[in-house]
Amino acid sequence: MDGTLLGDDGLVPDAFWPLLEDLHRAGILFVPASGRQYQTLHNIFGEHEGLIYIAENGTNVVQNGISIDVEPVESAIIAPIVDWVRATAATGADLGLVVCGARSAYIERSDAHFVSQVRQYYAAVEVVADVQAAALDDVILKLAIYDPSFAETRSGPALRELDLPSEIVVSGENWVDVMRHGANKGRALERLQHQLGISRAQTMAFGDYLNDAEMLDASGHSYAMANGHPSILARAVNIAPPSSEAGVVSSILAALPHLQGEPVHAR
Known part of the structure; x- marks a missing residue:
């Protein structure tokens, strides 16, 4: 979230919300993955249909308000x-x-x-x-x-x-x-991929900091934000524009240009 999707003002870019609807219509699942708790992520994204949350750095995966994959600490x-x-x-x-x-x-x-x-x-x-x-x-x-x-x-x-x-x-x-031990966003993503029948090649991931490393590895289309940690910039296949320029949104649209023809809806 911070340094990846959220802008310098700490808010989701306005251009993201119509994109989220377009992704859903296209059958593309959007998964917020964060060190934040599920309750915080839900407050940010609200009741948008189809979202699955990877919260608490991969230790709590939540769908429709129910934890479907939990890795508690010892x-x-x-x-x-x-x-x-x-x-x-x-x-x-x-x-x-x-x-x-x-x-x-x-x-x-x-x-x-x-x-x-x-x-x-x-x-x-x-x-x-x-x-x-x-x-x-x-x-x-x-x-x-x-x-x-x-x-x-x-x-x-x-x-x-x-x-x-x-x-x-x-x-x-x-x-x-x-x-x-072993818990991270990447492992949670891999289990979710297996559960949903989605391959690594069908997965795009964005990150900016050290807790994103394994998640980028689990994605066939990995993007480090231009403002990211040096080790993440070296790890990812692609570099996205910085979060201050809504780099997640522009990178998704560049990779999936057919979405740009979808009508824009107000949030």
């Missing part, structure tokens, strides 16, 4: 991650933790700055006294660590040094996600 990794975040924050580091459940996200840190950062990605969020206790009553999909400016150089490497049975990915400039 419960044994929750306590060590919580302890590391608490201990590191106690040294003065600007860190925050989001325990991401299927029903809601849970946070202990409640200052306005952190809460505002969290609410960009988690529409359903609760401030609790103890995130570990809250986790007992939900299916925990991932743990997201907020580390402004140091996600790739501090939190990412430090969490890997804990040597837990988990998948650790820097999902944004300020975020590191910890998930079940």
